[in-house]
Amino acid sequence: LNLSDYTLVDDDPYFRYWFLSLLPLYDDGILSRFWQENQVLHGRHPNARPWIALDKGPISIVPNANTATEAPASFLEARLRQIQSVRFPKQLADMANQDTRVIINDNVLKFHVTDNRLRFRSAYHQLCHDLNIQP
Numbered sequence: 835l836n837l838s839d840y841t842l843v844d845d846d847p848y849f850r851y852w853f854l855s856l857l858p859l860y861d862d863g864i865l866s867r868f869w870q871e872n873q874v875l876h877g878r879h880p881n882a883r884p885w886i887a888l889d890k891g892p893i894s895i896v897p898n899a900n901t902a903t904e905a906p907a908s909f910l911e912a913r914l915r916q917i918q919s920v921r922f923p924k925q926l927a928d929m930a931n932q933d934t935r936v937i938i939n940d941n942v943l944k945f946h947v948t949d950n951r952l953r954f955r956s957a958y959h960q961l962c963h964d965l966n967i968q969p
Contacts, residue, residue, distance in 0.1 A: 835864065835871040840934050840944065847969065848954045850875050854882055861887035 841849045853875045858865055869876070869884040876882045919927065919938070926945060929936040934951075937944040962969040 835868045837872055838874045840937065840942070841875070842934065842951055842955060845955060845959075845969065846951060847958045848951045850878065854879060856885065858885050858887045 837849075837853065853872060865885060865887055922930070922938075925947060926936055926938075929947065930938045935944075935946050935949040959969050
């Protein structure tokens with residue numbers, strides 16, 4: 835639940851503001867823990883408050899959730915992952931898990947080939963300096 839591994843080193847204002855702008859659609863019981871696990875992201879924003887989910891129950895995307903099939907066996911999951919990875923565009927496959935731009939794992943899929951966070955951070959820090967405020 836802790837997203838700090840996906841931030842830039844030494845501050846990532848873009849990621850912090852992205853995190854604060856999340857709008858959870860429902861709370862499946864981990865929303866409070868998700869907020870707590872990411873103290874490093876919202877800690878610099880003393881007026882930030884934990885989110886309030888729009889709904890307390892899960893959103894069903896299956897017409898009858900009771901008839902959903904069970905997850906495939908682990909051996910099948912591994913084979914399907916191999917097939918999927920071959921289908922990634924070469925640029926994504928080459929960049930995967932090299933830095934924070936393209937992350938592909940069981941918990942995160944992030945495909946930002948062009949990541950402008952360094953440029954945003956530089957402009958943000960310059961603006962803060964010009965206004966004589968702490969970034």
